[in-house]
Amino acid sequence: MVEYGGGISNGPAGQVGGGAGAPPVGPEHVDFFSSIGHTVNDVTHMILAQPPEILAIGIVLFFVGLIVLRRAF
Numbered sequence: 001m002v003e004y005g006g007g008i009s010n011g012p013a014g015q016v017g018g019g020a021g022a023p024p025v026g027p028e029h030v031d032f033f034s035s036i037g038h039t040v041n042d043v044t045h046m047i048l049a050q051p052p053e054i055l056a057i058g059i060v061l062f063f064v065g066l067i068v069l070r071r072a073f
Helices: 012-016 034-048 052-073
Strands: none
Touching: none
16 A cells, blocks of 8 residues: 555554544534543542641641531531
8 A cells, every 4th residue: 555655644644633634523522520520530639649747737727627617607
């Protein structure tokens, strides 16, 4: 196929390009709830990446907040 000029269009370089720039047919499926999963994953990673001192301060502040809420109600 390379002799006839089909090497580039059908080879690895042609596969990277996808469908030759054709627009998608029909409406695309949008999953709104997948962004919630990504957000939870990002927040979890951000919290677990903190140093132990910051995590300890966060836990103390969480429980102090619970005590303040209990007294408020």
